[in-house]
Amino acid sequence: MNPQQAQEGLASVTTARRRTIELRTYRHGGSIVTAWGLLWLSGYLAQQFVPQIAPWVWLIGWAAALIWTLTRPRSDYDLQAFATWAVALAFMGLLAIVVKADIRITAMLFGLVLSVSYAVLGIWAGKRFAALAVLTLVSSCIGWWLVPQWLFLALAVGGGGTLLGGGLWLRRP
């Protein structure tokens, strides 16, 4: 065996190991993304059509999604993912307070922050997260600029639907 063949063999090993980690991250993240997609879908649908009960839907949904997330088996990227979300949510909360955001602006900020967070995960943990980032960003922008009267519906169907479908997609090899 010559050095070039050895190098190709080692490159194959490295590629396979990297891909295994990526697929494992998807496998572990899939059901969590689906859970948060369900929260988005139900929360923003309630916000659009029955705003008087929306706070309760959000409260129960957040609690359920958090419990689901924290009770999943741990994976390599858990710490990075939690840190990314914690920083993103803290940033969004502070921004909403500073700009005295109303419910619509807060919803849009949440959509943008979600997109950025998935983009960061896309860079570090796997390209499929970046695809989710693009879809949630596009749906947020469509809701904000093209159909502002249906912003919450756009976020529910676009963002929530993306996460629901994305969660199932992530679980496929």
Add this chain to the structure above:
Amino acid sequence: MTTGNEIIHQQHRLRIMAALDNDPEPLDFATIKAISGATDGNLGAHLQTLEQAGYVTITKEPVGRRSRTWVSLTRSGRRALRDHVAFLNDVLNFGNNERS
């Protein structure tokens, strides 16, 4: 220097072994196929070769009318892969030393 392993060195089988070595859980057929880049038929043959060598164990789990194939690395498979990777590093280092 350790000796190279002809069974493992084939590109698809090397990827299969590396993938199994890197995941603490058994991997299913579809995941291994995605990582190795082998076709269904080829992958079956490669897994059979590795199983006959005692490097992997294959179990089938019934899921409805179909069955799901799970593959995991045996202790001797893990050792064989580590030895082969060490051999590849030796070949590479030896080649680099000769050039310099």
